[in-house]
Amino acid sequence: MNSSISRFRPWLLALAAILGIEAAYWWFARPDPVARSNFLELRFAQPDVIQRYFAYGKMEELAPRSATILHVGDSSGFHAVIPPVVDSMLPGERYLNFGIATTIGFPGYYALAQHMLERHPSLHTLVIYFSMLCAYPQPFLLSDNPQLLGTDLANDLSDPARFMLRPPTLALREEVTNRVYYLNGRFRVLDAPRTDNSGYLTFRSIMTQVGGWTRETDNPDDLPPRNIMAAWQALDPRVAERTCPRQPTTAWDWGSFSRRTHIDIVLSEFADLVARHNARLVLIPNPIPTGSEAFREIAPIENEFRRFVARRPEVLLAPADVWPSHRFSVAAHVATPHAVASSERVARFLAAHPPRQGRAASAPPEPTPADRVSISAAQPFSGYVWDTPDRTTTPPSIAMRAGRSEALLHARVRPGAPYRLTIEVPPGRAEAAREALTVSVFGVLAEPEATEDRAATTLAFTIPEAAVSRHGGFLEILLSLRGLTAWPEAQTTDRPAAEALRVHRFGLERQTGPGLAALP
Amino acid sequence: MLYRIAPLDRWLMAAFGQWLGRKLAIVLMFHLVCFGWILFRASTTEFPLVWASVLALPQVVLAPWPPLVPYWDHVWAGTAGFLPVLAGSINHIVVSNWLFAVFGWGTLLFGLTLFLPDYLGYRANGEFPDRYARMSVAARAATIVVLVYALLFFGRRQANEFIYFAF
Numbered sequence: 001m002n003s004s005i006s007r008f009r010p011w012l013l014a015l016a017a018i019l020g021i022e023a024a025y026w027w028f029a030r031p032d033p034v035a036r037s038n039f040l041e042l043r044f045a046q047p048d049v050i051q052r053y054f055a056y057g058k059m060e061e062l063a064p065r066s067a068t069i070l071h072v073g074d075s076s077g078f079h080a081v082i083p084p085v086v087d088s089m090l091p092g093e094r095y096l097n098f099g100i101a102t103t104i105g106f107p108g109y110y111a112l113a114q115h116m117l118e119r120h121p122s123l124h125t126l127v128i129y130f131s132m133l134c135a136y137p138q139p140f141l142l143s144d145n146p147q148l149l150g151t152d153l154a155n156d157l158s159d160p161a162r163f164m165l166r167p168p169t170l171a172l173r174e175e176v177t178n179r180v181y182y183l184n185g186r187f188r189v190l191d192a193p194r195t196d197n198s199g200y201l202t203f204r205s206i207m208t209q210v211g212g213w214t215r216e217t218d219n220p221d222d223l224p225p226r227n228i229m230a231a232w233q234a235l236d237p238r239v240a241e242r243t244c245p246r247q248p249t250t251a252w253d254w255g256s257f258s259r260r261t262h263i264d265i266v267l268s269e270f271a272d273l274v275a276r277h278n279a280r281l282v283l284i285p286n287p288i289p290t291g292s293e294a295f296r297e298i299a300p301i302e303n304e305f306r307r308f309v310a311r312r313p314e315v316l317l318a319p320a321d322v323w324p325s326h327r328f329s330v331a332a333h334v335a336t337p338h339a340v341a342s343s344e345r346v347a348r349f350l351a352a353h354p355p356r357q358g359r360a361a362s363a364p365p366e367p368t369p370a371d372r373v374s375i376s377a378a379q380p381f382s383g384y385v386w387d388t389p390d391r392t393t394t395p396p397s398i399a400m401r402a403g404r405s406e407a408l409l410h411a412r413v414r415p416g417a418p419y420r421l422t423i424e425v426p427p428g429r430a431e432a433a434r435e436a437l438t439v440s441v442f443g444v445l446a447e448p449e450a451t452e453d454r455a456a457t458t459l460a461f462t463i464p465e466a467a468v469s470r471h472g473g474f475l476e477i478l479l480s481l482r483g484l485t486a487w488p489e490a491q492t493t494d495r496p497a498a499e500a501l502r503v504h505r506f507g508l509e510r511q512t513g514p515g516l517a518a519l520p
Numbered sequence: 521m522l523y524r525i526a527p528l529d530r531w532l533m534a535a536f537g538q539w540l541g542r543k544l545a546i547v548l549m550f551h552l553v554c555f556g557w558i559l560f561r562a563s564t565t566e567f568p569l570v571w572a573s574v575l576a577l578p579q580v581v582l583a584p585w586p587p588l589v590p591y592w593d594h595v596w597a598g599t600a601g602f603l604p605v606l607a608g609s610i611n612h613i614v615v616s617n618w619l620f621a622v623f624g625w626g627t628l629l630f631g632l633t634l635f636l637p638d639y640l641g642y643r644a645n646g647e648f649p650d651r652y653a654r655m656s657v658a659a660r661a662a663t664i665v666v667l668v669y670a671l672l673f674f675g676r677r678q679a680n681e682f683i684y685f686a687f
Binding site for chain 1: 625657662673677
C-alpha cells in the first residue's frame with residue numbers, strides 16, 4: 001500500500017506545487033479571463049493569421065468594458081459602425097463594436113456574445129451586423145468548418161471543460177514565449193506589436209479610443225474606380241455557390257424533427273441566448289452596392305430572414321439598404337468616407353426601436369479620451385488617402401496620395417471644448433499649403449490661425465466645440481486642397497502630384513482660456 | 521541498410537581511433553538523418569531550394585570572420601580583453617546573419633528538449649525513464665512541474681498534420 005502511494009509522491013508534490021503557484025499568481029495578478037487564453041498560436045518566428053490578432057486585440061481591450069449595445073459580426077460592420085457616432089445619436093447608450101471578420105463565423109459571434117452578456121448585465125441589445133451578400137448563416141460559416149477561428153474562440157471563451165486547462169498563469173504565455181523565443185528582446189523588441197501588418201497597426205492606433213471601429217484597409221485609397229464585383233466575377237461558379245449559396249441552406253433538426261434553414265437554426269440560438277439575459281436581438285445587414293444584384297440576388301436570403309422575424313417577433317431586422325457602388329471599398333465593405341453615414345444609419349434604426357420598458361439605458365463609463373493627440377507621420381495612424389511614409393525626410397513625412405485633393409484624419413478627443421489642430425509641414429511647403437488647405441470636421445469649417453511669418457512650418461486651425469462634441473469627441477478631419485467641406489461623392493484624380501500636401505506631424509490640443517469652457 | 525554494406529562507423533574508428541572515430545560517426549549519422557528528413561518532407565520544388573540553402577551555409581558561417589581577425593590578433597597579443605572581443609564577435613556574427621541566428625536559436629531551443637533527456641539517459645546507460653526512476657522525489661516533482669509549464673507555455677495550439685499524410 002505504502003509503496004503504491006510512494007510511486008505517486010512526485011506527482012502529488014508536483015500537483016501541490018502547481019496549485020500553489022497558480023493560487024499565488026491569481027491572488028497577486030488577478031488576470032482577466034480573456035488573458036488566460038489559448039486563442040493565439042504564438043509560434044516561433046511565425047505570425048498568426050491576421051484575423052486572429054484582430055479578434056484577440058478586441059477581446060483583450062474591449063471585453064472588460066461595459067456597454068448597453070453589443071455588436072458582433074463580420075468585417076462589414078467592423079469597418080462600417082463607429083461607436084461614438086452611434087452613442088451621440090442614442091443618449092444614455094454605449095455601443096461596442098465587436099465585429100471582426102467572416103472567418104470568425106457564427107460560432108465565434110455566439111461565443112463573444114455569450115461571454116459579454118454573462119459578463120456585463122448592462123447589455124440590453126445584441127446587434128448581429130453582417131453582409132447579406134455572403135455572410136449569413138450557411139454551412140461555410142458554421143461549426144462544421146474547421147478553418148473558422150470562431151471554433152477556437154468558442155473553445156476558449158465558453159467551453160467550461162477547457163476552462164480547467166486555462167490556469168491563471170496562462171495569462172503569462174505571450175510574455176514567456178516572447179522572452180524565450182526571442183532571447184529576452186534580442187531578436188524582437190519585447191513590447192513590439194504582434195505583427196507589422198499595416199492594417200493591424202492602423203487598428204491598434206484607433207480601435208480602443210473608438211470602441212472597436214477601424215477604417216477599411218483592404219483597399220487603401222479606393223481609387224482608381226474599379227468594378228467592385230470583379231472578385232466574384234472571377235470566382236469559379238462552383239466555389240461561389242459553395243461559399244455564397246443562392247438559396248437558404250438547410251439541415252435536419254432533431255429537436256423539431258424537420259428540416260430547417262441554417263438561418264432559422266442559428267438565429268434561434270442567438271434569440272434564445274439574448275432572452276436568457278433579458279436582452280433583445282437586432283439583425284442589421286450592411287448596405288448593398290448597386291450592381292451587386294447582377295451577380296448575387298439576395299431576395300431568397302432576405303425573405304428567409306423576414307420569415308424568421310415573423311416567427312420570432314421579438315427580433316428586429318433592419319432593411320438591407322442599397323447604396324451607390326462608389327460608396328464601397330469592396331462589395332462587402334463601406335468605404336472609409338462613408339463610415340459615419342453608415343454609423344448614423346445604424347443609430348437611426350436603433351433610435352426608432354428603443355429597448356422595452358425597464359431596460360432604459362444609463363451609459364456605462366468608458367475610458368476618458370485624451371485632451372492632446374499627436375500623430376506622427378513615422379507611425380501608423382487612422383487616415384485615408386495618405387501615401388506610405390517617406391522616411392528619407394527628417395523627420396519622416398507623409399503626403400496626400402498623388403492626384404488626390406482630399407484626405408481624412410481620424411482621432412478621438414475629450415469633447416466639450418474647441419481644439420487647436422496643428423499641421424507640421426516641411427520647410428518650403430508651408431506657404432503653398434497655407435494658401436490651398438481647407439480643414440473641416442463634419443462640414444464645419446476649422447478657422448485658420450493668422451500668422452505673420454508666412455514661412456513658419458506649422459499651420460494651425462481651430463476646430464469649433466460644436467464639431468468636436470457632435471460625435472462625442474470622435475473627429476473625422478477633412479483636409480481639402482480645393483475648399484470642400486464634405487467628402488465628394490465622385491472622387492477624381494485630376495490634381496498634379498507635385499501639389500500634394502506633405503506633413504510631418506498632426507497635433508490636437510484642447511483649448512481653454514477666456515471665453516472658453518473651463519475644464520471640468 | 522547502407523551501414524551494413526559500408527560500415528562507416530567502423531572505418532572512422534579504425535582511422536581515427538575509438539574515441540574520436542565514434543564522435544565523428546555520431547556527427548555523420550546525425551547529418552545523414554537530417555538529410556533523410558529533407559528528402560522525406562520537402563516537395564520536388566522545395567528540395568532544390570533547401571539544398572541550395574544547405575550548400576550556402578558554410579559561406580554564411582565563415583563570411584563574418586575575416587573582419588574580426590584584427591581584433592583577435594589584439595587578444596592574442598594581450599592588447600585587448602578576451603571577453604569584450606568575444607561579445608563583440610558574437611554580436612557581429614548575429615547581426616551579419618540575422619535569420620541564421622534567429623532560426624539557429626530556434627533550432628537549438630527546440631532541439632534541446634530532445635537532446636537533454638537523451639543525453640541524461642545516455643549518461644545513465646539507458647533512456648531518460650531509467651534516469652528519472654533514480655531521481656529523488658523532489659527532483660522528479662520538479663521535472664513534472666517544469667514539463668507541465670513547458671507544455672502550457674510552449675505547446676502548439678494547432679494540431680500538426682501527421683507526417684505520413686504528407687505523401
